[in-house]
Amino acid sequence: MENVVNGTVLVVDDDRDIVSAIAKLLEDEGLSVIKAYDGLQALDKITSEKVDLLVIDIMMPRLDGLSALMKIRQSNNIPVIVLSAKSEDTDKILGLSMGADDYITKPYNPMELTARVKAHLRRYLSLGSANQSPSHDDIIRVGGLELDKQTHTVIADGRQSSLTATEYKILRLLMENAGRIFSAENIYQNVWNEDAYAVENTVMVHIRHIREKIEINPKEPRYLKVVWGIGYKIEKHGK
């Protein structure tokens, strides 16, 4: 189910080596790359050329990444991935609230980076915001996740995921109540329709399998999250 994605990615970082490395990584995947080394350059490039996705660092000379991002967001709707060495939660929250679609911390996993870039591009270009198919009641969307209740299919970041019946039920329960935390017992009672007793392990195994199928990096899940000591939830995305 690997789709071929084409598009132009603008990579902005003051470390030229990193820009080159990312460019090489993305070009290997068949994407065209434009390079910039500070915020102002990025603004120039984005107005002068057609860009489909932006990968931007935060700490840069002349104009920092967040300021550049804010300016870009005033007129542009393209996916933006922030790539920063700042790994604190507050930094992530700040970046995402400024208009970023994703936040990857340095040092990144090259495969994960390419996967995310492609996921965002796929969503933007094929399922893109511009020509997004009108959502109807049978489709639940949470961020890059899409669950069709009629066809019982799940699309994660544009790729179709093949879930088992139980996994589908769990995901549907969590997506329908995105943001709400379910304990293992809750999930068990809802999905299996049985009294729950020492079901942590059972539920967790399913959760892990779902993650492997829908997450780009199952170790750092973006959608299906464990709320330690409380339960599980689907993260409610910005919109």
Place this chain on the structure above:
Amino acid sequence: MDTRSKNMENDTLPDKGEEITKQPSGEEEKKKLPPKKGSVRYKLGAKWIKVLLFFITAFLAAFICVAFQIISSCDVVWDMSAAIAGDEQPRNKTGSYIDNTGKILTSDIEKLYAQLYIAASGAMRYGYDLGDEYIETLNNEIDGYYPDAGNIYIDIYSAPRGVRYENTEMHYYVSYGDKFSTNITGLSGGQTLASLKDKLDSLGDQYYIRFKNELTYGGTDTGRVYSRIYNDSLYTDKYEKSEPHLGLCKSYYDKDTKTHIFDASGVGSGYIYVIPEDQNLLYPVNKDGSFGEINYDGSKKYVYDSKTDRSSLKDVLDPLDDSDITIAVAVKPDKNDYAALRASDDEQLETTQFLIIGSIIASAVLAVLIIVLTLRCGYNRDTGTFTATRLVDAKFSSEVFALFMFAALIVTEIVSKNMYSTLPLTSDKSAYSSYALAAASYFALWVIGFGSFIVIVRKLKSGMLFKTSLVCMAFRYLFRRARKGCDAAAEKLDNTRFHNFTVSQKFFIRNIVFGVFTGGLVLLLVLAIIENWPVEDMGILEVYLTFYAVYFIWYFLSGLDYFHDSDKLCDKLDAISEGREYDGETMRKTSPFYTRFKGLDNLDEKIKKQADEMVKSEKTKVELVTNVSHDLKTPLTSIISYIYLLSKEDMSDEAKDYVKVLQTKSEKLKTIVNDVFSLAKAASGAEIKNERLDLAMLVNQTVASNSDITEKAGITLKTKIPDKSVYIIGDGDKLSRVFQNLYDNAMKYSLDGTRVFIDMQVHGDTAQVYFKNTSAYEMNFTAEEITERFARGDKSRTDGGSGLGLSIAKTFTEACGGAFRIELEGDMFKAVVGFKTVE
């Protein structure tokens, strides 16, 4: 402070109704809440109701006062009426005077007689002068009856002794005393003096009737008034039993001493003649019929001869011209009549039923109202507290109101006395204005007096009484001055050598001095007792005692100060040791603990400074680590990226192996950098988001999320976790890291084929999670060493992990408020994470 300043502000405001809330205190909080708006209680608390009640009390008080005076006046009238009745002026059932035959007496003279009688009798009985106004009235009345009678002359100054009728010149003075009036049957008004005289004469020796300018009459009687016993030039007054008191000038025979007594004190001569029967005494009678002066020299004996007396009296009585006699006036001497009692019942009821019943009811209502007003005055229905108004709470007003209160009391006393003597004896219509005036005075006085009382009560309730009192303020001022003076003196003393002594030395000196003074006192007392000092020599003892009393009070109070100060010192120590701010009293400079007390401030400051510095340095450290990790991450990013790109290049197998090593090592470097960073963050306590979570579930989740690894590792995992929820307060993300690390640790270092135990136990309010495994390597380190940063069980091992796992586990656990410890026993490795449970 707040209310004080508010008070001050209010003083300058013209708004009268401004209320000053009472200073908040602990007690007040316990008080009932203010009534709900619109409730009956709230409505009853309205100010106008209280004001209305207040004026009702004034009205009632005025009514009661005036009523009592009227009743008292009536009392006089009754007594007089009773006296008439006692004179056997019989009355019929409707109260009209009748004679013995039952005929109603209607003539003017009869009425006048009664009235004069009343006047004289009242004056006599109660010993006060008749009011001028009343006499005027009486005069006018008599004039009405006898327009040509000239002036009625009522001798108000000798009123107790009689009433005279004057027609151009004083012709008659007729009176009779006590029993005579009651004994003379058929004597009534309207009779001529002649008939009166005849009547009297018919009774024998008992009467003397004299006339012209100074007339005396009298009769013998067993009673006595007072006697003045002459002995040479000295005389003594002797007041004795006076029942019945003889009214006018009189003479009588005292059976006990066998003495004739002539009392002429009421008719000008002012003499009393005491004539013992067995003595000779000249009895001079002037030619004009008056008595001459009798000088008793003790040698002359007077033998009473009724005949002589009689004849001489006859001589003077003879020229009596009956035609001139208009009125015979009688005076009943004293209050020895039961007639008053006899007459009281129906008379009283008739006249004063309303006043008495009214007064009783009014008094009851008044009492209730006074209690209600006293209890409820100053109650603020909005706040439920007692307040005083700004108007009455001016500075120094306490004394002013107290003064008002006492002034009102005194003036009431004066007014009531004045009223009593000027109020008409009878309640005719012309008297209404007097009653109204009296009522108005009482009303005003009550408003001032009781109003002041209410104000004082309000002040007392709102705690303002002493604050607005000049005397109290003066006392406070003086006390402060005295205290300052004492402090200054003590400070001077402290600057001397005494200052250098330790507290215990000072105590010792104090007690030595106390011992000496007390010993002196005992010695003086013993000396005084043994030597039996005379009273005059006690002076020294008194002086010493006074001095000692003053000294002892000082000793006692300053001793208390010592203890109080040491308490303060202890309080402050407690506060500092508990990390609290000391908010108690400060210490006086002269206290022996003062320097230590101040020293504690320095200590506290130092501790706080150190704590601040620690926080600061920790912050710097985190910043440093953040910067360093950022600086490390950037090149690492390049390294990882290019190694990845390199791994995709075509190259020899050998080269591929090298790249693989590079990949592993760069990944490991990444782990270390991240771990170091998060460890530094956790140690500084930043970014811990504590919430209530289920520890049992957390451990279960950790185990469950790692179940695939467990299976692969070929290690048996035994868990014993309670089914029920165990709630604690902690940061879920951080704790999952703790258990993940412990789990990883157990997996990594367990001997193949052994079991790993994860137990959770709850005892009381503590929950503990145990990770137990058998180490594959000999553990040649201590439990302390292993949790140190970058410690590792097997120091030679280099694969996997940053070596920070346990260190992170410990730091994170502690950052979340839990306890972390490692226990080593042979090859048994045990990690324990403990938390306090919550509901």
